[in-house]
Amino acid sequence: MTRFACLGWLAAATAGVLAGAAFAQPLRPPEPHRQTERQVLENPVPATADSVATGRQWYVFMCRECHGNTGLGDGDMAHAGGDIPDFTDDVWLHGSRDGDLFRVIKEGVTADMQPYADRLDDEDIWHVVNYLRTLADRR
Numbered sequence: 613m614t615r616f617a618c619l620g621w622l623a624a625a626t627a628g629v630l631a632g633a634a635f636a637q638p639l640r641p642p643e644p645h646r647q648t649e650r651q652v653l654e655n656p657v658p659a660t661a662d663s664v665a666t667g668r669q670w671y672v673f674m675c676r677e678c679h680g681n682t683g684l685g686d687g688d689m690a691h692a693g694g695d696i697p698d699f700t701d702d703v704w705l706h707g708s709r710d711g712d713l714f715r716v717i718k719e720g721v722t723a724d725m726q727p728y729a730d731r732l733d734d735e736d737i738w739h740v741v742n743y744l745r746t747l748a749d750r751r
């Protein structure tokens with residue numbers, strides 16, 4: 613065996629040992645799995661009368677045309693496409709927590725339910741969420 617070939621064998625053996633060590637690792641790291649993207653957002657805005665009133669103003673201005681005066685999904689634009697959900701039942705297609713509603717409004721979900729990130733700042737979106745919560749009570 614030449615010296616060169618011998619070194620090659622050593623390198624291959626070392627690589628094999630390292631690969632073996634890598635396979636011996638557990639498949640998942642022991643730390644809890646983090647889902648930063650889907651982390652639950654807490655509503656930082658208390659649902660005061662002022663907050664609900666501000667939310668209502670935005671709703672009338674931007675949402676009522678589809679979602680309807682009382683949130684039944686019967687606004688003038690409701691026929692334009694998409695199935696408009698009823699805000700007064702307790703069915704939430706995209707999650708029922710305040711943070712879920714916030715995300716739907718901010719990021720949008722369909723061509724009809726568009727993102728409002730560039731039209732409403734975060735605080736205003738929370739005001740709207742607080743307003744939406746009152747619709748179910750007025751049924």
Ligand code: HEC
Pocket residue numbers: 670671674675676677678679689693694695696697703704705706707713716717721722724725726728740
């Ligand atoms: C052009 C019509 C239209 C407008 C305007 C509109 N939406 Fe929607 N919205 C929809 C449709 C359609 C859906 C159902 C989307 C789907 O298929 O999941 C929806 C879904 C939602 C949902 C999720 C309901 C659920 O069951 O999870 C929320 C919350 C919501 N809209 C809030 C708003 C708010 C707040 C505004 C105003 C800032 C707004 N929408 C404006 C059409 C509209």
